[in-house]
Amino acid sequence: MPTFGSFALLLALALSAYTLLAGGVALRQIATGGRGRVAPERLAETARRAGIGTFIATSAAAFALVWCAFTNDFSVAYILHHSNRALPGPYKFAALWSGQEGSLLLWAWLLAAYGFVLRVRHKVDVKLTAYASTILGGIQVFFLLLLNFAAMPFSLVRGAVPADGFGLNPLLQYPEMVIHPPMLYLGYVGFAVPFAFALGALMMRYPGEKWIHITRRWTMVTWLFLTCGIFLGMHWAYSVLGWGGYWGWDPVENASLMPWLTGTAFLHSVMMQEKRGMMKSWNVWLIFSTFMLAIFGTLLTRSGLVSSVHAFAQSPIGNWFWVFLVIVFAVCLFTYILQRDHLKAENKIESLVSRESSFLFNNLVLLAACFTVLWGTLFPILSEYVVGNKVTVSAPFYNRVAVPIGLFLLFLTAIGPLLAWRSSSFRSIRKNFVVPLIAAAVTGVVVIACGVHPWDIFTTTHQGSFYAFVAYCLGALVVTAVGSEFLRGAKVISRNTGKNLLASVVQLTRRNTRRYGGYIVHFGVVVIIIGFSGQAFNQTQEQELALHQSIHIGPYKVECEGYSQDTNPNYDTEYALLNVYKDGQLVTKMAPERRFYNASQQPLTVVSNHSTPAWDLYVIYAGKNPDTGQPIVRVFLNPLVMWIWIGVAIVVFGTGLALVPNLSAALAASRVRVPAQAVALTAQGDD
C-alpha cells in the first residue's frame, strides 16, 4: 500500500503539472490568437480532465494512508509515529491529519476536491473556469511537490519494523479533533477558489462583476467552514486543554484568525463592487491577501518560525512555503500592475455618512484587527532581530489592543444598517438611531444594576468589566438596529398582504436571504461577544479534597464523593467523583479525570463541565497529593460560555440562509407544469 500511495502522489503531481502547463499554454493561445498543433480549446479540455484526474490520484493517496493506519502498517514512518494498535477507529482515521505529512496530504486532497467541483461545473463560465482551474493547478503542483520531495507521508521505517506504533498525541484523541482540522482546512484551502477566480478574472480582464456572483457561494461556504473550524478548535481547547479558557492568542490560533478577518472584510466589501462598481482593486487585494494569509498561517504552523503550543515540529518545509508565498505575491502584483486600469471604480463614495462609508470603515477596522494579530504574532521575531531579545506577546497585549478594535467593529455593525446608500440625511439618522440608542442606554443601566462596574478600569488593572459593559451596550445597539430592520420591512409586507408579523418576517427574509441572513449572522456575532464578555467575571479555586470535603464557588458546593483509578489497553485513568450542590440540592455528579496514555507515555486532563446558560462549572483533576493520595481539584466558574456556542449556531444558520436563493429567483427558476392541452396547441401552432 505505501508503494501504491507514493505512486498515486507522483501521478497526481504529473497530472497537476499538466493542468498548469497545458492550461497555461491553451489560455495564452486563446488570448493571443495563436494556434499550435492542437486547438487551444481541446488543449484546455485535456487540462481540465487532467485536473479531475488529479483529484482521483490524490484521493487514492489519501485512501492509501488511511488504509495503512487501519491495517497497523508500522513500516510507514508516519503511521508508526501517529498511530498504535489500541487506538480507536475514528482516531486512526484522524491520524491522516495529525502530523505534518498527513495534514499536507489532506491540504492537497481538499484542494483537489475543490478543483474537481470547479472543473465539473465548468459550464458556468468555461473560459473563466479554465483560468481558475489552471491557477488551482499551480497551487496543487506546489503541495504535491512538497508531498513527493519534502514531506513524504509514505516514507518507510529503516531497519526492523516495531510491533506497535508510538500512538496519537493524547490531546488529539477527542471527538472534535476528528472534525476540527478538516473544517479548518476546508476553510483555508477553500479560499484558493475565490483567489483563483479573482486572479483569473484579472488576467483575462473579465468584463463586469459576474465573477463575483460565481464565487459568492464559494466564498461564503469557505468562510463558513473556517468559522466552524475556528470555533470547533475553541471548543476543543476549552474541553481538552483544561486551563478554563478557549482562546489563548497562540500563534497557531492567530494564524487561523487572520484569513478569517480578511475573508470577512472581503464578504462585506464585495457587495460594494456588486452593487455600485466600487472598491475593485481593494477587493482583489483582499482576496489575494486572504489566500496569502492562509498560506502564511500554514507556514507559521509548520516552519517553527514562532513557538506555539500546538505547532508542528520545526522542519525545513518552511523554506518551501516562503518561496511559494513570494511567487504568489509576485504573480498577484505583476498581474495587478498590468491590468490595474481594468479595476477603475465606476462610482465614488459621496458622503462620509452613508452605507458605503460604513462598509469602508468596517473593512478598515477588520484589516486593523488582522494587522494587530499579525503584528503581535511576529513582534517577538522583530524584537529578536532588532534588539537581540525575544519577547512574548500573549493575551494581555491582545486584550488591550485588539479588544477595543473589536468593540469599534461592533459599533460599526450597529450603525451600518441604519445608514442609507449614497448619503444619509441628519433627520433620517436621528430617526433611525433614537430607539437603538435608548436600548443601549437602558442596557447600560441594567448591566450596572446587575453589578457590573465599568469604572473598575480606573481603580484596578482589570479592563474586563469596562469591556463587558461596552460590549453589552453595543450588543443592544446592534440587536435593536437589526430588529428594527426586520420590523420595518415586515410591517410593509404585513400592510400589503394582511399577513401577521411573523409570517411577514419570514417572507421578508425569503425575499432577500442574503441581506437578512447577514443580519442574522450579525445577531449571532453579538451573542458570541456576549459569551466572550463573560470571561471578565471568571472565578477559579483549587483545593486538595479529602472524602466529603467540599469547595464553594459561586452558588455551587462541590463535594468529593470518592476517587479511584482505572485502566484499559489505551490508557490508565485517575479520577475523582464529585457531587455538585446548589441551594442544598444535588444538581449533578462530575468525574474529572487524568489519563496516562501507554503508547505515547503522555498524560491528558479530561475536563468535566456542567454547562448552563448562566455559567459553566468547569472542573479539572489537577493531580494527586503524593503524600495523602487525595485528589487536587481545580474548579472554574465561567459565566456565559454557552452563549458562544449558541452564537456560532446562529451564525451558521444565518450564513446557511444567506446561501439560499431569494424567493423571487427560486420561483423564476422553478419549472411550471404546462397543461397537456397547451402543449398540443403550441405544437399545432409550430406546424
Place this chain on the structure above:
Amino acid sequence: MRGPGPTGRAIAKVTLIALALGMIAALSMGVSDSGTRFNDLGNKLMCTCGCGQVLLQCNHLGCPALARETAELHADIAAGMSNNAILIAFQNEYGPTVLAAPMLTKFNMIAWIVPPLLLGLGILGTVLLVRRWRQRAAAMPPVQQSAEIRALRDQVRRETEL
C-alpha cells in the same frame, strides 16, 4: 441631501470625541489593587516550563515551573513589592520572555503603538479621501434630472439595496 445643522455637527463631534476618549481610556487606564493582584500578575507572566502558556493557564499536571513561579509571586506580593517591581524582578530572573506582553520600554513601545496608530492613520486617510471625492463631485456641474428620472433612480436604488 440636507446635511446636519450646527447642533447636529456638534453632537457628532462630541460623540466622536467620547468614542476616542473611551478607546484611549480602555487602552491606557488601570492602577493596581491589592485584592486581585495575584490573578492580575499571574495572567501577565508566562509559565517557564516551555508550554508557552500564561502562568495561571498552564495546564501541565504537576508543573514544577508553575509551582515555583506562583510561590515567588505570592512571596513578592506579601513583601509589598509594586506590580512593576515584581514584573521587573521576574524579567531579571527568567529573561524577557517571562512577561506575557512586552513592557512599555524603548523598542517594546512600538509593539503597543503601531496597531492603534495605523488604525488612526487609516481612518484619517479614509476621511480625507472621501472628502476629496466629495469635493471633486461638487466641482462637476449638477446633472439636470427630470422628475421621471429621479423616480426611476429612486426605484433602482430601492431594488438594488442590499
